[in-house]
Amino acid sequence: MTGQLAVRRAPLVLVVALFFLWGVANNLNDVLIAHFKKLFTLSDLGAGLVQSAFYLGYFCLAIPAALIMRRFGYRAAVLLGLLLYAAGALMFLPAAAWQSYPAFLLALFVIASGLGFLETSANPLVARLGSEDTAARRLNLAQAFNPLGSITGVLIGRTFILSGDAAPVTSAAGRASEAAAVQGPYLVIGLAVLVWALLIRVTPFPAVATEHDVEEGVGAASDFAAVLRNPRVLAGVIAQFFYVGAQVGIWSFLIRYSEVAVPGTNERTGADYLTASLVLFMVGRFAGTALMTRFSPTRLLAGFAGVGLMCGLVAAVVGGGIGIAALVASSFFMSIMYPTIFAETVEGLGARTKSAAALLVMAIVGGAVFPAVMGLVSDRAGSIVVAMIVPAICFGVVLGFALLAERRRA
Incomplete structure (x- = not known):
């Protein structure tokens, strides 16, 4: 009986953790705006493009995510979202090496594309991983992990990315150092997301997470x-x-x-x-x-x-x-x-x-x-x-x- 209960709970735990993961990415952007502004000597409009690139990914991928979820099931959409999230995070490594602001913006767009899949699929999946009578309770629990992820993202940025000096960076060595500051955090995030995708792939999920959802002509x-x-x-x-x-x-x-x-x-x-x-x-x-x-x-x-x-x-x-x-x-x-x-x-x-x-x-x-x-x-x-x-x-x-x-x- 205990083993059966663990099998039912494991998918829910894995999916609820996704709310934490996308909270981390969302609010690391607020730190990146301050960081990139001094690294690339940007105007406020230029620095604000961090969010423009990021949330454009949500806009472009919301309907494709719904269609893929409908055709291949919830878990397939979650896995694709995690792979895109990890790919975007790992793209920070070459972007930092090149010290290229457009490359960073592209990486953020890819991360947000993955999050678009996660947000579109994770909410209804949490609701369906259990009794309808307790669906609202499960969703409230899952949503509570999102601001925890957001707080964690800001703390990561404050501790490992921000140097404490807001003055524009003028020397080549200074630019290289500031650019490299993002590599460690995003490497860890990318690898952690890949591990989570692997766990979701190998964990048995109930049929509701993998079956095709063709009802309602979505x-x-x-x-x-x-x-x-x-x-x-x-x-x-x-x-x-x-x-x-x-x-x-x-x-x-x-x-x-x-x-x-x-x-x-x-x-x-x-x-x-x-x-x-x-x-x-x-x-x-x-x-x-x-x-x-x-x-x-x-x-x-x-x-x-x-x-x-x-x-x-x-x-x-x-x-x-x-x-x-x-x-x-x-x-x-x-x-x-x-x-x-x-x-x-x-x-x-x-x-x-x-x-x-x-x-x-x-x-x-x-x-x-x-x-x-x-x-x-x-x-x-x-x-x-x-x-x-x-x-x-x-x-x-x-x-x-x-x-x-x-x-x-x-």
Whole structure:
């Protein structure tokens, strides 16, 4: 009996760990922006291309991932995602040797392509690896590992990549040293991901993870078009696009913001602020879940989005230590936005839920657009502080979505 229980639990443990692995990759980018800015002497717009390359991978691979999952099963999609993730991580080694920013951006695109497969397949696979009655509990457990991975990613970057000196690198020896700093962490990550792929390949999985999923006509162009004609789905995709843009934009430039808002702040201290943000984000998920027992999810979303908007305005107008505190605090209020928008958008769609879910994953491309927009605003205005008006506007869009959703429920 114990052996049978272990066989059932092993696949779930392996898949839940994926949430941790993609959290590491997502938030290492926030450290890389600060690192590449000084290594390649980039403008804020140029540094923001780290996220543009990364989240473009999500956009391009969301629907292909859904189609492959449908044709070959969940586990095949997970394995392909892990192989792409590992390949992108290992591409950091030659990119560092060449000291080539475009090569780093290509590596990030490949990593994100793999994560697109993982996010598209891991969520429904966790839900189906067990009883339907406990599916929500399993998903909540899996999601809790994502911010842990995010915190780990920032700590890895702070400890092994950032030198503590934000001054642009001018000497050839200095550039070589700074470029080489990324090789060790990404080599370890790449090898760890390959080991995890091997474990998933050799571990027996239940039939639900390997069988073809051909129900509901997923993947037909007419199906996606029909879903987008639903005003609620279209509004959800737009809200998700702006929300992800706000989240990625704030976290991407928090280190840079702290250096500008409080002169003398070094990049490692900025990374500590980012770590605090991620801790608050994780706490906010648990607090938000508890508050939803007293308030409707859309009403809570409206309140959190309103506070997020105010935090963005304070950061853009007031600046200084107060601005840093506002940005750190905004992470608490961002915590419930993605899952609440997602759930509100797909509710009651029945056979078209999977198509709507793929479109919501594609909306993550907001993380590619808005950091670049913030970089452009910063370069034109001469200060990253002013650029925080962009995520404030994004939170305003989420607030509008929440108010409309709440009115519809009334």
